[in-house]
Amino acid sequence: MEFLLNQDAILKSLVADNLVSDPSSARGRLLHEAAGLFRDKGYERTTVRDLAAAVGIQSGSLFHHFRTKEEILKAVMVETIRLNTALMQAAVDEAGTDRDKLRALVRAELESINGQTGEAMAVLVFEWRSLSEPSQAEVLELRDIYEAIWLDVLGALSRKKVLLADPFVIRRMLTGALSWTVTWYRPDGGLSLDDLTTQVMAMMGLGSST
Amino acid sequence: MEFLLNQDAILKSLVADNLVSDPSSARGRLLHEAAGLFRDKGYERTTVRDLAAAVGIQSGSLFHHFRTKEEILKAVMVETIRLNTALMQAAVDEAGTDRDKLRALVRAELESINGQTGEAMAVLVFEWRSLSEPSQAEVLELRDIYEAIWLDVLGALSRKKVLLADPFVIRRMLTGALSWTVTWYRPDGGLSLDDLTTQVMAMMGLGSST
């Protein structure tokens, strides 16, 4: 509960700083619908007419808010990274030991992929190539900040010799493994995200025992 | 060396059975070029004119070999799964212990993703949604055979209590983690596929020690 309140507080703070669109604004609603459509049909198969219909306006009116269709894709990605970076940082800050911090990161990333921002996160993974190279470069800068949080924690654990493999390799394997959950994980399948987090930690030899 | 000869023998046997196109045939060359283009630009952004130009014919002539553009995508996926299922099975058969079998599978999947069939494997992962639902169902059947090989080995290891987590979860995590290597692994980066295999096994607590 406090966790959810905290999430909401983080979102509000980002909205106040104009780093993320207010979900109730016209722009925010469009980005939310766009994320859903892009995930379900892919960016290329989603037409500007689809996007416009999803928010109940004419296709031409979209270009009053965004100059190009690609700008919409970029905005989805940028705002998603910003939000999740903040959520991730908060999760780390709240955790005590380094192992707890890693668990918090795994849990938070699973949440971001399979929860509220799941559609947008899937877009980030599967529609990357649809972004123009200049835009990719911009988004990559934001991604570096995000990744630094992970590598900080993994680096600390590595120095303590509790990791079974190279921290960089582990992070990349985790990126793939956690992203992939979007293709198979269903919350109603008898496996909670907490369970899944536990399994992931166990798989890396960082289970609760010992 | 024997490994490579073996790979080639498997390919030839599949070609003889008409399960995979001869890479030197017109159809085979087109599928190879298509895999490359689909991976680089995505299926939707690749036009039939791109495909035709890649093999040096007119765009209309493509439809003498395939009825639709989607049929090309499907053929790329089907033939890739067929080939890799055979390669995977051979890798398992050659290995001794169950742990060696798992290592062989990891190694073989890394090879398929980052080696010769890498382009096509990437297409399988990233262009899945571009396939129509009926085609998806067909390909899924083939994929089940492929997955059964993995689950056999993981199941055996699980019964021996050497796995740190549920075998189904492990397989899905591995699918994501190994597929994801296509986005970052470069053979000239000082890390061989054997090294990477070792890291993956170590990460799961199945390293060479003990």
Added chain:
DNA sequence: TTACAAACCAAGCGCTTGCTTGGTATTGTC
């Protein structure tokens, strides 16, 4: 009430797309 900008509509332009068509080389077979 007036003034003005932001938000939107209705229509459609220019281009690209997957695919078709009617005809011409090229190939293998007896």
Added chain:
DNA sequence: GACAATACCAAGCAAGCGCTTGGTTTGTAA
């Protein structure tokens, strides 16, 4: 060396695409 069958070309069609345009409605503040 006749003859299909196969492989291809040149041209283009109908539909859908991202985006533009000129004009109307809505919200806001003096």
